[in-house]
Amino acid sequence: MSCYYRQYEDTTVTIPKYSVESSAGITYYDIKVRVGNVDWFVERRYRDFAQLHDKLVEDISISKKLLPPKKLVGNKQPAFLEQRREQLETYLQELLIYFRNELPRTLAEFLDFNKYDIIYLLQDLAKLFHESGDALLSAKKEYSFSALEIYAISERLTLPCPPSNEQGGKFDFSHVLDFSTQLESLVVTPVKDNATFVQDYNTVDVPIGRSNIIPNRLSFNLNAFRNVRTLKFSALSTENIVDIELLKPTLQTICVHNTTITHINQVLLCDNLHKNCDVPSLLPDPAASNSEDALLNTDAWNELTELDLTGNLLTQIDGSVRTAPKLRRLILEQNRIRTIQNLAELPHLQLLSLSGNLIADCVDWHLCMGNLVTLKLAQNKIKSISGLRKLLSLVNLDLSCNLIEELDEVDNVANLPLLETLCLTGNPLAGSVDYRPRVLARFHERAAEISLDNEPGTQQELDTALVLSALLKSKQRQQNK
Amino acid sequence: MDVKLHKMRGVVNKLYERIDYLIENCPNMTAAPYNYNYIFKYIIIGDMGVGKSCLLHQFTEKKFMANCPHTIGVEFGTRIIEVDDKKIKLQIWDTAGQERFRAVTRSYYRGAAGALMVYDITRRSTYNHLSSWLTDTRNLTNPSTVIFLIGNKSDLESTREVTYEEAKEFADENGLMFLEASAMTGQNVEEAFLETARKIYQNIQEGRLDLNASESGVQHRPSQPSRPSLSSEATHAKDQCSC
Secondary structure, eight states: OBOHHHHGGGEEEEEEEEEEETTTTEEEEEEEEEETTEEEEEEEEHHHHHHHHHHHHHHHOOOGGGSOOOOOSSTTOHHHHHHHHHHHHHHHHHHHHHHTTOOOHHHHHHTTHHHHBHHHHHHHHHHHHHHHHHHHHHHOSEEEEEHHHHHHHHHHTTSOOOOOOHHHHTTOHHHHHHHHHHOSEEEEESSTTOHHHHHOGGGGGOOSTTBSOOGGGOOEEOTTOTTOOEEEEESSOGGGEEEOTTTTTTOOEEEEESOOOOOTHHHHTTTOSOTTSOOOOOSOOTTSOHHHHHHHHTTSOTTOOEEEOOSSOOOOOOGGGGGOTTOOEEEOOSSOOOSOOSOTTOTTOOEEEOTTSOOOOOOOGGGTOSSOOEEEOOSSOOOOOGGGTTOTTOOEEEOOSSOOOOGGGGHHHHTOTTOOEEEOTTSGGGGSTTHHHHHHHTTGGGGGGOEETTEEOOHHHHHHHHHHHHHHHHHHHHHHO | OHHHHHHHHHHHHHHHHHHHHHHHHOTTSOOOOOSOSEEEEEEEEESTTSSHHHHHHHHHHSSOOTTOOOOOSEEEEEEEEEETTEEEEEEEEEEOOSGGGHHHHHHTTTTOSEEEEEEETTOHHHHHTHHHHHHHHHHHSOTTOEEEEEEEOTTOGGGOOSOHHHHHHHHHHTTOEEEEOOTTTOTTHHHHHHHHHHHHHHHHHTTOSOTTSTTSSEEEOOOOOOOOOOOHHHHHHHHHOOO
C-alpha cells in the first residue's frame, strides 16, 4: 500500500500508452502512478481530464492554460493522440510538482489515490463513518473491512500526520478511530464486497484492482479495535496480524474461513514467532508459583469461547488450543484432520464439530473430552464408533455420511444415558431393511426418547422396535446361560 | 474589547444551545441522530512509562491494564460523559512517550481542547521533563486549551520521589489544573478527565472558546430527538416553534 505522505519525493506519474476502444471510438489514456514500490494504473479519457481541470481551476485557481486544449476535428489521428498523450503526461507531472505533499481531493480521486494510498483511503472511510457511522453501529455492531483498510488504519497510527480539519472535518481520521473503537464484531476480507475471494482461497495472491498490492502480504496490528469481541477473517490468513496482544483478554469468538492455514497455531499464536514450540499447560497447577502463572496468563485467550475454523487446510489439532482454556465451541468443519489431540485440557468444551474431515477411527475419545454435549462427525470415514461408548455427557451425535455398516455398532452409543438425537443417514447401514426400527430397538426402553435422523420414531416404528428389543434381550439371556 | 468579544461569543454559544433545544423538541424537524451535544478532543502526553495508556484504559473501561504494551504511534479511546446535563463525547488521543515517536506525538497537539500532562510520582526524571512537555503544549495548541497535570501512580506512596506540594506549586505557577491519581486503583482518574471537560465547557459558556474555529478541538452537534416528553417546559417550547 502506498504512503504518499512519506514518499511524495519518490512518486512518479506517467502515461505509458493510450488505447482506442473500437466500437465507440473513445480514447483512453492509461495512467501509471508509482509511489515507492507500489504502483497502479488508472484509465481516463480526455473528458475526465477536462472535468478535473475545471474543478482545480475553480477551487484552487491554477492556471487555465495548463491543460492541452480540446480539438474537434482530426482528434482520432495516431500522431495527434501520441502528442496529446505526451502533453497530458506533462500536465499531470506539473500538477504533482505544484501540489507536492498534499494532493487536493479531486486530484487524489482522479488518480485513484483513495483506493491505494493510506491517507486518501482513510479520508474516504472517515467521510463514510462521519455520515453514517452511528447508524451503522446502532443497526449492527459488525462491519467488514478490507485488508487494505485495516492496514491503512494500523499504519496511520504511526504517521506524524495530524488529523485534518479540512471541509468541516469530515475527512478527519478520528471518525475512523471513533468507529473502530466502538465496533464489537470485526470482519476482515482481502477485498471489500467481493464474493469470489471468499469462495476461492487460491486467489489470495491476486493483487487489488490494477495495482501491485497483494492483500495477503500486508501486515497490520489490531490496536484500533480494542472493544472487538468477535473477529472474523475470510480468505485472509490471520498471520497477517503482527500484534493482537491488546485483544487477547477480551476476544470471545474467532472465525477463520477459506484460507490455506494448516495449523491452529497460525490463528491462536498468530503474532508469535515461536509457533512451533510446545505450548505449556495452562490449567491451574497448584504447584506452580504465582509469578509463573501471571506470565502464562498474558499469552492466554481468557475469554475465548468459540473458535470456528471451517474450510481451511488443517491437518491436526495442535497444542495451541491450550491457550484458550475456556473454549466451549470448537468448529473445525471441512478440513483435513485425521485424528484428535490436545483436547484434554479444554474442560469447558461443549460442542465439537469435525464434519467433513478425514477421521477414520475414534479410539477412547472419552479420555480426551469429558463434558462434550454435541459431537458432529458427519462426512468422515468412520467405520467403528466403539471409541464413543463412554462419552457419557453426549446429547447430540451426528454420524451421517460415514462408513458404518454393522448394526451392532449402534450398541456403542445406545447406552449413553443422555443421548437424544442421533444421525446415521448416509451410512451403508441406513440402507438396510427396517433400518429405523432396528436402530431404535437398540435403545430398548429409551427408544421413544430418541430422535433418529432428525425425527422421533413413529408409533409403528416404536412398536416394531419394542418387539425387536424383546427378542434381543431374550437372545442375550440365552447367550449368558 | 476582548471582554466584549467574549461576552458576545458566550451569548452566541448559548443561542446555539437554545436552537438545539428547539430542534430536539420540535416534532416536524428531523435532527441528525447524534446522542451527544459536543465532541471534545483530548491528548495525553508525558514521558515513557508514566501510565498514559493505563489512565486511558482505566477511564474508558474502568479496569486496570497490567502488562500494558508500549504505545506505537498513537492510540485512541472515547467515552460519553455528562456535564451540566449536556452529553459530551470525549475523543482521547493517547500518544507514545518514547522519544522516537515524538514527531507523531507533536502532530496530534493541534486542535486539542484538553491536554492531560502525566508524570510518575515515583520517578523524578519524569517530573523534571514536564517543563519541556509544557513548552511543546503551549507552542502547539491554542491558548484556550485546558492543560491538566496528573501525578500518576499515587498508590505507590512508599517509593514516592515527588511530593504533592512541590507539584502543586509548579501547577499553580503555570496555571495548570492538578491532581494526583492512580490508574491502578482508579483514584482521581474520573475526576481528572471530568474536571478538564467542565473547564472546557465553562470556557465555551463564557465565550473564551470559539466553537467555529477549526482548531478549537470542540465540535458542536445537535443531539438526537428525545422521546416526546410531557414536561411543561417541553410543551412550552413546542408552542413557540413556528413550524
